[in-house]
Amino acid sequence: MPIETTVNGKAVSIDAEPDTPLLWALREDLGLTGTKFGCGIAACGACSVHVNGEITRSCSVPVSEVAGKSVTTIEGLKGADGTLHKVQQAWINAQVPQCGYCQSGQIMAAVALIQKTGKPSAAQVDEAMTNICRCGTYPRIRKAILAATGQAAASVEGAA
């Protein structure tokens, strides 16, 4: 039985076994490879997506659980006209990514945090941003979140 759900605003039917983690259904069945595999045990957050607006580590959620729900991935953050989400733009302005592999998950976590808190405090950022970045981009992630919420300068020095 295919699983009916909504991904990035579009109704989709996923023909995967019900216990397949949402991560692999997104990547292999829907070809949405922006969501990454990092650990498989919900420890690193590289696979973070939104399910009904809640931040969710998709490697540890069976695809059957999102039937009838709404899933948003990194590919669904841009506006209909292709404009970057303000968090994505803040990530560019602060030159956050290095290898970039964890950044889809980091951005999804930051967007969820901002949707929930409006202007997150430093403590709220520390508490919510638990995704692993091995390149060590954390100081710039902090800056980007503050900039995206109007709490700091929008850009790091240097020309675009």
Place this chain on the structure above:
Amino acid sequence: MGIKRRAFLIGGAAIVGGGLFAVYWGDSSARKRAVELTAKGKDGSFLSWVKISEDDTVTVYSPHIDFGQGSHTALAQMVAEELDADWSKVVVEHAPADPSFANSALGRGFMADMSGQPSIVAALPASFISMAARSMNLQITGGSSAVRFTGQSGMRVAGAAAREALIAEAAERLKVPASELTTLDSRVIHEKTSTSLRYGKLAQAAAARSLNSDVKLKNRKDFRYIGQGVHRLDIPAKVDGSATYGIDFTLPDMRVATIMMAPVRGGKLTSVDTAPALAINGVEKVIKLDDAVIVIAKGYWQATKGMQALSPQFSDGGHGSLSTASIYAAQDKLNASGEKLVAPADGKLLTADYKAPFLHQAMMEPFAMTAHHKDGRLDMWGGLQDPLGTRMMMAEIAGLDAAKVMFHPMIMGGGFGRRFPPYSQIIGQLTKIAMQVPYPVKLIWSREQDVQHGAYRPQVAARLQGVTGKKRMAAWSSDYAQNDDAAAEGTVPYAIPNFEARHHEYISNQVNAYWRSVNASQHGFFNESFVDELAHAEGEDPYTFRRNHLKAGSRPLLVLDTVAQRAGWGAPLPEGHARGIAMVESFGTIVAEVVEASLKEDGTPKVHKAWAVVDCGTTVNPLNAAAQIEGGLIMGLSSAIGEQITLDKGAVVESNFGDYPVMKLADAPEIDVHFIESGAKMGGIGEPGLPPAAPALANALFALTGKRIRQLPILAQAKA
């Protein structure tokens, strides 16, 4: 900069839709080969070093892979600088794995500068060594080398030679002397007549001209792009999910495989009943390798379920009694055999044993690559630190002629030393399974396999002895046991009348691998902690003690003084906070760091703020260089606090991020990075930020608690 440019040959070739400019190390056959391949190339897909297209697009072909260090953008800046290119039309691509693109500048850099990382050359597969010896051709990324060798000796020269040819071509067309022409934003300009010609219009003919092998490079004062914090070219694709990593690559009809390797390195697969896996829906095939079992299925989840259904049996290869403790015990014994220092009557002798564990790179993207064997040809897609070396290994393992084999480099989710071909087991595994199946296959390692079958930073034990008196170091000796000789990293910048470091070879069942900053991380921790001990023994402030052993006017002294000044060394701190300082030179770059730390209620360290002062000669992109220092510092703190790979019965105990704790945002300090633009010979930037972090933290904790940390990680010792 001391570049012997006469030794380079500059080659150009007119191609369909533009011109090609390349630099070679005196090897005309390589140039011929590039032109041959260029002629065959379709849509300009295969070109060398710098291509200028009719629409003015400047394509820079980087022989280095970029796993996040930003060197592609820096290399492009260096080409654009000398070429006077329009930055908005500069793009960078990975060079293909062909010997024509092998990096002679890198080879020469390592040979000329043995303080770099010459052991990288020794780590090449045998088939490649002979080739490298003949031509010194390399296509490696490592040793913080891309910008300082390839950029300085290759990219800048190619850009300058191309610019000169474009001017010569324009002079001929405009019938004016070349001396009256200037260049800006990809145009040759004749101011007197207010005329200009676009590079795209000139490139094809310019590349066909005889090029000058002795071009003049710009002076620092004239730089427009070098030294600018331009935004990285790769970042936009990394914020919207469109960047395609090795794990994202896909082909029609592709299957997905996963693997389980012998838990003890050196062990073999002794038996496996494949039936339970084959009974799982979607599983298509089980392949037995010498030391591993592989399940191939329609998708990763099905392959994983198939693997979970298996109970493979493995031997331990005779390493079943090996443990972390047994390795340290053997290393301690070796170190104890070293010569004992003797203190004079008015001096003090201090002896201390230090230990640093195996460490895992923990790149965020586990090994995941795709291969397809079809019609006698083998193709592979993925991310490794040496595409050309990978191709040679594939050919050797598959028993195919190198001409029938191609490796297609892709961007990587981190590397940190893990992706060197000689110990990237996935190349052999994937080659072997691809040769057995008719369809394309992607092999994905689980995180557990990634952690347990790593290529770890060597576990090292060292015995340090120091003789001091009158607030000075009189003698220093280091006995250390590990796989390879770390002579280059075992030194200190301080003036010590008698300094000796003795390597005792100790080889476990683990490969001798590179981890960001290689041996500078363990030895930096040992040496910079021990200097602190000696300062304490002499009752001297650790910063003052260090500076009193540095030459007036020297680079290290300026770096040390600057970090102390920026960090407010000696100024009062909040209750329960303390500072630590450390300085390590690695890869030609001097870095001093200060860490301000306290202890949390549970006794774990908390770093509040860190300062780094860096002298790498010249920064090409300060914005990205700062990111590299920040990242290195955080990786250094993370590993010092909690990371270790331990062995029990010969097998790795840790298995995922649960028991291999990588630092998260809440624990990462605010970091102040400052560069000293000394103009000295250019050093690396990807690695040197790491080594001072662990000793700076350990020294801060000593200042706080009076307890000296001589073994890492700190948390494991706190709990022990």
